[in-house]
Amino acid sequence: MKIRFSLFLWFCLSSILLFAQIGRASVVVLANRTNIEVRFTIKGIDGKAKDYILEAGALVPIPAPAVLKIDILTGDKQRHYQLDRDTAHFFTMSTDGVDLQQIGLGERRHDETKEKDPKDLSSLPAAPGKDALPLTIRIKILVDDEEPAVQKTWEGRLRKRVEAASDILERSCRVKLKVTAVDTWQSDNNLMTFRELLRDFEKKVNPDPADLAIGFMSQRCDEQQGPRHLGGTRFAFHPQILIREYMPRTEPERLEVLVHELGHYFGAVHSAERDSVMRPSLGDGKSPAKAFRIGFDPANALVMNLMVEARAEGARRATSIAPAARERLSQIYSEMGKTLPQDDSAANYIKALKGTAGPATDQVKGSSAIVEGTRTVMAAIVKAAESNRRRPVSPTAKAKGTIRLSGDELTEYYVRAAALAAKGLPKEQAASAFLLGIGLAIDDSTIISQNPLTRELCRQIESQEERDYRIEILGNPTMDGRRDSCQHFVVSCALTAMFGSKLAESAGILKEQLDMRPGGSGFSFADLAADFSGVEFASLVKESDGTLAKVAESFAIKDYMVPMKDWEDDLPRSRFTKDYGSVADDRFLRKKEEIYKKIHALPVHQKRAK
Secondary structure, three states: OOOOHHHHHHHHHHHHHHOOOOOOOOEEEEEEOOOOOEEEEEEOOOOOEEEEEEOOOOEEEEEOOOOEEEEEEEOOEEEEEEEOOOEEEEEEEEOOEEEEEEOOOOOOOOOEEOOOOOOOOOOOOOOOOOOOOOEEEEEEEEEEOOOOOOHHHHHHHHHHHHHHHHHHHHHHHOEEEEEEEEEEEOOOOOOOOHHHHHHHHHHHOOOOOOOEEEEEEOOOOOHHHOOOOOEEOOOOOOOEEEEEOOOOOOHHHHHHHHHHHHHHHOOOOOOOOOOOOOOOOOOOOOOOOOOOOOOOOHHHHHHHHHHHHHHHOOOOOHHHOOHHHHHHHHHHHHHHHHHOOOOOHHHHHHHHHHOOOOOOOOOOOOOHHHHHHHHHHHHHHHHHHHHHHOOOOOHHHHHHOOOOOOHHHHHHHHHHHHHHHHHOOOHHHHHHHHHHHHHHHOOOOOOOOOOOOOHHHHHHHOOHHHHHHHHHHHOOEOEOOEHHHHHHHHHHHHHHHHHOHHHHHHHHHHHHHHOOOOOOOOEOHHHHHHHHHHHHHHHHHHHOOOHHHHHHHHOOHHHHOOOHHHOOOOEOHHHHHHHHOOOOOHHHHHHHHHHHHHHHOOHHHHHHHO
């Protein structure tokens, strides 16, 4: 069993959340503002290099686990730069060739360097998720009852437009659009302004089974009733977009309007750059020109990459974007707003972000419904513990099936009781309350309850007197025979519910790095296997409405956690460095992937993949 589990993971959680850039997938955006293609080489923290060719007028987002080093060969001179994470830059021509300039978005500026390697961040977790396939957003396309064409015609036209928009988004922020539903709706002829029609569309149209409903409206609006709107949506991830189909009249301009509104969906705001698709006034005749490239400015591309990462983490609204990402987005919006002082789009997005839990140092807060739901789940576990304590411990009782439970059987008993209680909660609260409940109730450490970021939430859920009583009667729940594996699993469930899967994963990785300090117990892949199993179990509970019912009926540890004996344990730093280098090394990443493959091979996850 691991020693000092509480102390180490408490520090790990603080590090992850207070300095939440660690472990979060980040990006550097590079734009080419020259009239020639630019060739450059990027080196990551692992020292590996990758060559790029960027066409004139194009941009590229590059995954940035930490500081990146870029080499530009221009003429007979080589320039070297270090690029910080979550920054935007552009190539430009100077008197002695191609140069790189950083766009000031509230962060520290980069420096041109001579033979200067990136700062050593090899001890930090590599960015997760960014090398995965693009995020796919499912689209429902609709036309209103004023659409003059037959369905075969309008559906083909709109599918082609969405496909073209998808190509632009994939280049800018690794997003793909997939049309999964087609429908119609009746627009209200009594409504005269675009805003009224947008509200009407939102009331009438449910995006299910897609993520986003895009309505192409042929009903006319009275331009005298307000400003001209070619399309509209609300804050990022809002599930409806409404677009006028009858104006502008050319297909390139209509595509640009669609991309503009999709930009808003992914957090982009109006830009002062005249060639950006996010310029405030479209329909200006630019896009039909052969030389015109429909695309995003680098600042908005950076915003969209941050938003896409938040979406991949499970965020569906501003309130669920991770604190560190909200803080960086607010910085960027603030700087972008200065370039268009008469435009309120950046200010509105800042207001929406400030309505959330605040900057990265704020405490995690739960709604009263989540607090009460978690209390309900924990009360069920306490009741189960009381019932178990009343059972006899004598061997003679075993034959009657009434012997007091311990070890893995006790954990399974608690998790089933928690799931049964969560089933009775409102659907929107059940998963989070269940995951928080088992994370707080089955763990007897202070990992979460005394962390500065989460202790206020924990105090709302459980008093000190209630906590003392729960620990007294809890017993010794284990997973695969290990108490620490049970702690890793359930704590990862709670962290996933509060902060998302990637931060929960990163907390586990950083905790193992801290265990390699002098006096620590060493790096444990068994602990990571328990962490990752908990993260994947939590993700399954959050994604599938039917999982809680199955867990309540027949939860078994072997169905959700891989055996601990399969993984190395207690590796000292010297051994870990020799065999795996660092957590950014390919050898470690292959081992991490091996753990996930074993987890995903479990039957419950195979069914999930299908």
